[in-house]
Amino acid sequence: MSIIDEIFKLKKERDAVILAHNYQRGEVQDIADYTGDSLGLSQKAVDIEAKVIVFCGVDFMAESAAVLNPDKTVLNPKPEAKCPMAEMITADALRAFKKEHPGAATVCYVNSSAAVKAESDICCTSSNSIKVVNSLEQDEVIFVPDYNLAMYTQRFTAKKIYPWNGFCPTHHQITAGDVLVSRMEHPGAEVVVHPECRQEVIDLADGVYSTDGMLKYAKTTDKDLIIGTEVGIIHRLKKENPGRNFYPVSGYVVCPNMKMITLETVRDSLRDMRTPISVPEDIRIKAKNALDKMLAAGRGEK
Numbered sequence: 001m002s003i004i005d006e007i008f009k010l011k012k013e014r015d016a017v018i019l020a021h022n023y024q025r026g027e028v029q030d031i032a033d034y035t036g037d038s039l040g041l042s043q044k045a046v047d048i049e050a051k052v053i054v055f056c057g058v059d060f061m062a063e064s065a066a067v068l069n070p071d072k073t074v075l076n077p078k079p080e081a082k083c084p085m086a087e088m089i090t091a092d093a094l095r096a097f098k099k100e101h102p103g104a105a106t107v108c109y110v111n112s113s114a115a116v117k118a119e120s121d122i123c124c125t126s127s128n129s130i131k132v133v134n135s136l137e138q139d140e141v142i143f144v145p146d147y148n149l150a151m152y153t154q155r156f157t158a159k160k161i162y163p164w165n166g167f168c169p170t171h172h173q174i175t176a177g178d179v180l181v182s183r184m185e186h187p188g189a190e191v192v193v194h195p196e197c198r199q200e201v202i203d204l205a206d207g208v209y210s211t212d213g214m215l216k217y218a219k220t221t222d223k224d225l226i227i228g229t230e231v232g233i234i235h236r237l238k239k240e241n242p243g244r245n246f247y248p249v250s251g252y253v254v255c256p257n258m259k260m261i262t263l264e265t266v267r268d269s270l271r272d273m274r275t276p277i278s279v280p281e282d283i284r285i286k287a288k289n290a291l292d293k294m295l296a297a298g299r300g301e302k
């Protein structure tokens, strides 16, 4: 039996669904029931009726699914797959930061631990950060952990944002030079980048989108696209837009953490029911509150 047949058989036996982030390996995306960005997958996790969710992403994503679905078993096929950006802030550090800015609301990008979410008023994703910040009553906003997303959001709000100094190592290494060189290599192609990129990269782009935003935008244009985000998304862009050209802005925009999940780890996860994610109930309830508020705010502009 092929490994894919094994996965499908186990999935049926376990009453499981497989969710995969847009940055996962192509073969993992191909066996998933749903692929998407953080917000899309969070919403999907709530709607799913299956007993088991296998979350193919990094640790905070499986944790968010567990926070939103206490009655389901959420499995993380590779708990070692962590997000370095999420690890750049702790709940203690956030509590101290909040003391420096009393009266400010706290917005937390979903790329964060449940403990940090629990300390926040509301979560956001890269697609709805502007909508979330502008929905707040307060005129001052603490924004953690991504500095680049905070600064991008600042462009679209009159509120004063106090950013945490975290960053995504994968997006942060994209340079203005990469954009200029790729434009020369692919004349006529448009450059679309993720808001986790540096501000000078964003300034040079034709468009700034979340991963799902890029997938939607690709369907509205016939142009070739230079992609300024993790290369995993190019698999889906090509699959959904056959015959079109999508070029990575550079050859090294790879998140090694996202690539830790393989077909073998998904198969083993379903076979051995590992690794179930649990979040302490007091943290779960507070983190769920921040995520629920975000889900109520809905998908953003991009």
Ligand code: SF4
Pocket: 023, 058, 082, 083, 084, 085, 086, 111, 168, 169, 170, 171, 230, 255, 256, 257, 258
């Ligand atoms: S791409 Fe960046 S933000 Fe996403 S999981 Fe990897 S390190 Fe974290």
